[in-house]
Amino acid sequence: MPITSLVSNPDQYPEYIWRNGENIPWQSAMVHVNAVGHASVSSVFEGIKAYYNSEQDQLYVFRLEEHMKRFIESARIVRLGLSYDSQELVAATLMLLKANQERQDVYIRPWCFVEGIVREQIAPSGTKTEMVIDSWSFNTQMLTQRGCSCCVSSWRRIDDTSMPPRAKVFSNYHNSRFATIEAKQGGYDWPIFLNDRGKVTEGPGACIAMVREGKLITPNITSGVLESITRATLMQLAQDVLQLPIEEREIDRTELYVCDELFFMGTGWEILPITTIDGLVVGDGKMGSVATKLDQAYHDIVRGNNPQYLHWLTPVYK
Ligand SMILES: Cc1ncc(COP(=O)(O)O)c(C=O)c1O
Missing domain, CATH: 3.30.470.10 (Aminotransferase class 4, branched-chain amino acid transferase, N-terminal domain)
Incomplete structure (x- = not known):
């Protein structure tokens, strides 16, 4: 579907x-x-x-x-x-x-x-x-349980020397559009971009993280990604809630093939598990335990049910 x-x-x-x-x-x-x-x-x-x-x-x-x-x-x-x-x-x-x-x-x-x-x-x-x-x-947690299938795109991510992905500019999404059309034509849900050095960057509208050997690993902010607020949030929650070590570093394409969990992180997609990558099943093909715990913590916080993180929320009605 x-x-x-x-x-x-x-x-x-x-x-x-x-x-x-x-x-x-x-x-x-x-x-x-x-x-x-x-x-x-x-x-x-x-x-x-x-x-x-x-x-x-x-x-x-x-x-x-x-x-x-x-x-x-x-x-x-x-x-x-x-x-x-x-x-x-x-x-x-x-x-x-x-x-x-x-x-x-x-x-x-x-x-x-x-x-x-x-x-x-x-x-x-x-x-x-x-x-x-x-x-x-806008719907919430709609895609979480379903997860999504991804491919590594043949389109390269725009980079800081031409169209800086750090700026959230509408025209940057032309690059996202090319890759998304290609992914869908290939029968996948979404693409993942590599940068000009051949390292993993992000998806068309969200950052990505993987879990490997008990660590949460995500491409660093100079790899060709938007400086995602959800990424920063989940990196903090991974440490505060799961006591998980964090690594911000370059990621090779083939690391995606051997990781235990892989997921998108973004305001719209929230925590979206990637269940297959280039046709290979990630973990057991379901949302992993780290993504599940982060998802629970995130949704408690955003809805104002965790007093420890109320400083992240602005109430509309006084
Ligand atoms: C290209 C891209 N990367 C990453 C993100 C995630 O950023 P944020 O978590 O601030 O929403 C977005 C938007 O959601 C995006 O469009």
Whole structure:
């Protein structure tokens, strides 16, 4: 069975979207068609998740400040002019979620794009931007039990000397798209990229980690990956909760073939077990014990059920 979308209601949209300082009706958030090209090329974004706790009637945004910090860093790397600081973007996100009265798990996407119609071939450094925050209902733990099949892609990961993967730029996902199409044509769910040195990097929309000889091992942040917040979270939980040693280092393709567990880590996919790699079964073909424990710890935390990690959560309703 192919992987289904994580968006719970693809045809439903919230009442409001936040644009340039205010909540406006979702239907009226338009741009001129001439603006689309440049708006898309350098546009940077974030992917954040908020989890609803029905017992507490509270919506918790996970690591909101860290996501906004990365957003500002992405805009700096691609030299776009931002009119908002991190605190203003945090406040804007909360204002939007409150206005939409969100009481479900949602994905939140802050993004900015060059303002107006650019006639130059290349939008100059520091070009002013428009800022938007939108959100939509998003499933949780939907793919966890199923896991996924992966192949190593023939497409190389973009790298810091051409299209830096450290910046969360929409156009980087063109690389993800090529590899995902190839993987699906081959009958796999998702690809895993190697970098120009032939070392393992990440998936099209998530980082990866493997368990080998009792250690949690993940490619280091200079291997050609997004500096993932879920990766940082799970590395900390592996130490705090499982007392597991961590290694950030280069990973060879064939290490994936002999590891005990392999999984994706990302805001959208959360902890997604990889059950086969290039047709070889990983471990016993099911979600492994490390991934299972990390998944339990993660979901307790994001929903506000672990007082030790409340500092990672921003409650929407006071
Ligand atoms: C290419 C890529 N790598 C890694 C990640 C994981 O990052 P994070 O854990 O901050 O969501 C994402 C997004 O989720 C991504 O798009």
